[in-house]
Amino acid sequence: MMAVLLAALAAWLWTGPDPETARLWWIRRRSQGESRSLRTRFIGRSRPSRRTAAWRAASIELCQGLAAELAAGRTAGEALARAVSAAEFPDPVALRPLIAAARDGGDVPAALLAAAPEQGGEAFRGLAACWQASVTVGAALSVLVDRVTGSLREAQAHRQDVTAQLAGPRATARLLAGLPVLGLLMAMGLGMRPLHFLLGSPAGLVCLVVGLGLDGCGLWWTHRLITHAQQA
Secondary structure, three states, X not given: OXXXXXXXXXXXXXXXXXXXXXXXXXXXXXXXXOOHHHHHHHHHOOOXXXXXXXXXXXXXXXXXXXXXXXXXXXOHHHHHHXXXXXXXXXXXXXXXXXXXXXXXXXXXXXXXXXXXXXXXXXXXXXXXXXXXXXXXXXXXXXXXXXXXXXXXXXXHHHHHHHHHHHHHHHHHHHHHHHHHHHHHHHHHHOOOOHHHHHHHOHHHHHHHHHHHHHHHHHHHHHHHHHHHHHHO
């Protein structure tokens, strides 16, 4: 029975969903029309990475909506105001000045840059550049928005590909982190007293401290490598 439980625990550690997979699952739920209030409450108390992903997903919706509104023949300001209102952002209150600037003919590029979050605001900065180019040199805004939308989709697909490639190293790191616990459980199942040795003797305490330190260093190094790969 102990062997079966340990095998099941090891299988769960190996195949369990990593945080990035859970984040992608949440994005797909957003795209299927989950209510705005529930999404806002969830994102407000979630990790910064999830909030960044939510901003990026909503920004793609914004660009797609803006392109559709421009194709329908609406003016640039009206199209942007309608697209911003239709997209479901984590913080819609922060976008009210942008909607007002688009409807009243204000400084839209400045409003886009002001509304752009530090993480996940690539679309806002791209749209600000497109808007400025359209006003300054008369470039077709719809063409520029289509190019920004395409680049955002490619970046999103690349992030998903990187996430899929890093799923294996993440699962391996979790499995290695749980091996000491599995070893203790196996020893206790065989009638040994590993905790008595680890906590009841100087040599055991040294082994415990060194083991925890090495395990922690391994987890930190793996996390650092994965974070560097995601940023690159």
